[in-house]
Amino acid sequence: MSMVSKYIWMNGELVEFEKATLHFLTPVAHYGLGAFEGIRCYATERGPAVFRLQEHMERLVHSAMVLGFRSLPFSAAQLSEAARLTVSANGFSECYIRPLIYLTDGGWNLNIDNGKPGVGIAVWEWDNYLGPEALEKGVRANISSFTRHHPNIMLTKAKIAGNYVNSTLAKTESVRLGFDEAIMLDPQGYVAECTGENIFVVRGGTIYTPSTMAILEGITRDTIITLARDMGFPVVEQPISRDQLYLADEVFVCGTAAECIGLREIDFRVIGEGKTGAVTRSLQSAFHDVVRGKHNRSQVWLDYVNTSLDVDVRPRAIVPR
Numbered sequence: 001m002s003m004v005s006k007y008i009w010m011n012g013e014l015v016e017f018e019k020a021t022l023h024f025l026t027p028v029a030h031y032g033l034g035a036f037e038g039i040r041c042y043a044t045e046r047g048p049a050v051f052r053l054q055e056h057m058e059r060l061v062h063s064a065m066v067l068g069f070r071s072l073p074f075s076a077a078q079l080s081e082a083a084r085l086t087v088s089a090n091g092f093s094e095c096y097i098r099p100l101i102y103l104t105d106g107g108w109n110l111n112i113d114n115g116k117p118g119v120g121i122a123v124w125e126w127d128n129y130l131g132p133e134a135l136e137k138g139v140r141a142n143i144s145s146f147t148r149h150h151p152n153i154m155l156t157k158a159k160i161a162g163n164y165v166n167s168t169l170a171k172t173e174s175v176r177l178g179f180d181e182a183i184m185l186d187p188q189g190y191v192a193e194c195t196g197e198n199i200f201v202v203r204g205g206t207i208y209t210p211s212t213m214a215i216l217e218g219i220t221r222d223t224i225i226t227l228a229r230d231m232g233f234p235v236v237e238q239p240i241s242r243d244q245l246y247l248a249d250e251v252f253v254c255g256t257a258a259e260c261i262g263l264r265e266i267d268f269r270v271i272g273e274g275k276t277g278a279v280t281r282s283l284q285s286a287f288h289d290v291v292r293g294k295h296n297r298s299q300v301w302l303d304y305v306n307t308s309l310d311v312d313v314r315p316r317a318i319v320p321r
């Protein structure tokens with residue numbers, strides 16, 4: 001994977017890729033005190049378009065607020081325009097967009113109020129997060145030996161950089177064991193989510209997914225629930241046990257990076273027919289259409305990059321919310 005681009009947007013301006021650096025003594029690198037987003041931009045007939053951009057930037061601002069920042073230099077609307085500007089300046093037709101709000105200039109005594117938020121947005125070309133064959137064949141997962149955070153320990157609703165130590169422990173262990181992805185249980189022992197995706201179970205034509213109690217409220221999760229209900233599938237949010245995964249007709253995961261991918265095997269047990277199931281395939285297809293401007297919901301969910309910027313992206317003090 002190449003993460004190279006021409007420019008990275010940092011604190012109000014486009015900076016050449018090589019010059020977009022942070023000092024060794026930036027607190028985010030030591031304590032994980034940052035909030036980030038993962039967003040995708042897709043090629044459409046009307047040029048590149050960013051999927052649910054404003055909602056991602058609102059979640060970023062909310063994550064920063066949950067982390068404890070009391071004011072930010074940019075609003076969600078400004079960050080959305082900055083993201084479009086960054087994609088356009090780099091000339092990508094499809095790319096991943098990675099904004100980060102990070103603690104800088106202080107906070108060494110573990111008080112976030114003694115530092116300041118810095119903001120950057122990088123873009124790079126990134127496809128097939130779970131591998132090129134994942135879409136059709138599905139992938140193999142196991143239940144991680146690591147538990148997902150309790151919300152009183154780390155705030156799962158916020159995409160906080162430090163939260164991803166937990167994801168990295170789980171993912172690394174699963175990949176070393178020969179699996180593609182890790183499924184994490186919540187502190188009560190019920191299925192929570194994967195390291196970078198939310199999880200769904202299909203049984204008897206109904207789609208089940210854990211409630212948002214101990215998970216990241218995925219924007220792809222919301223997209224899949226909406227598309228599934230449009231297609232007439234009942235979707236139920238309820239606790240899911242480990243053995244309910246084993247007995248499912250289909251299990252799939254979804255997230256911005258991975259998109260929508262079936263799990264063909266969990267803990268060495270074959271799920272359904274051992275490949276991407278029919279319900280998962282129909283959702284993959286609707287998802288593919290919606291992100292590429294070919295679905296009746298595309299208009300609301302896509303922000304086209306090549307339309308003029310209508311918000312000033314220069315810094316100013318913004319109080320989150």
Ligand SMILES: Cc1ncc(COP(=O)(O)O)c(C=O)c1O
Pocket residue numbers: 038167193194195196197198215216217218219220221254255256257
């Ligand atoms: C832990 C976790 N759960 C779920 C998701 C899916 O969220 P989204 O669909 O908004 O990308 C992600 C990815 O951002 C994640 O990191």
